[in-house]
Amino acid sequence: xxxxxxxxxxxxxxxxxxxxxxxxxxxxxxxxxxxxxxxxxxxxxxxxxxxxxxxxxxxxxxxxxxxxxxxxxxxxxxxxxxxxxxxxxxxxxxxxxxxxxxxxxxxxxxxxxxxxxxxxxxxxxxxxxxxxxxxxxxxxxxxxxxxxxxxxxxxxxxxxxxxxxxxxxxxxxxxxxxxxxxxxxxxxxx
Numbered sequence: 001x002x003x004x005x006x007x008x009x010x011x012x013x014x015x016x017x018x019x020x021x022x023x024x025x026x027x028x029x030x031x032x033x034x035x036x037x038x039x040x041x042x043x044x045x046x047x048x049x050x051x052x053x054x055x056x057x058x059x060x061x062x063x064x065x066x067x068x069x070x071x072x073x074x075x076x077x078x079x080x081x082x083x084x085x086x087x088x089x090x091x092x093x094x095x096x097x098x099x100x101x102x103x104x105x106x107x108x109x110x111x112x113x114x115x116x117x118x119x120x121x122x123x124x125x126x127x128x129x130x131x132x133x134x135x136x137x138x139x140x141x142x143x144x145x146x147x148x149x150x151x152x153x154x155x156x157x158x159x160x161x162x163x164x165x166x167x168x169x170x171x172x173x174x175x176x177x178x179x180x181x182x183x184x185x186x187x188x189x190x
Contacts, residue, residue, distance in 0.1 A: 017090030
């Protein structure tokens with residue numbers, strides 16, 4: 001897993017680093033901020049129905065059978081999704097905006113925002129976005145995996161892990177730490 005994360009980190013542009021790291025971890029900010037989507041599966045069903053034309057009940061039935069909203073997305077006809085190529089940064093910014101809707105009618109605004117985002121994604125991207133929104137990304141790694149990957153990117157091995165851990169203990173924001181390491185270099189960042 002660390003090797004795969006390392007490959008992804010090396011491909012990111014500086015303005016995408018923080019958002020991409022949070023997305024890989026299935027969230028939008030460090031955990032201490034408490035930012036949540038506050039969208040349940042029924043609202044995601046409404047978002048999918050809105051863009052696909054498939055009835056809510058059919059999507060809900062498929063969810064009960066499969067147990068994973070991401071697999072429900074993959075079971076929808078592929079032509080219902082876009083071939084647009086959104087950057088990681090664009091997806092992150094749109095997810096962040098959806099999560100931050102708070103005014104009256106915010107739940108409906110979140111459903112519409114998610115519908116718009118899903119309609120601009122390819123099917124595989126939509127699969128992972130619905131999992132992120134539900135808090136069930138299931139990639140199998142944590143902030144600690146990210147620290148291992150940063151060490152590999154910065155030094156070619158995991159030798160910087162102790163130093164990265166110490167910095168992470170001071171400011172538990174792996175997105176910010178990643179940006180610092182990837183833009184300034186390991187020695188300046190630590």
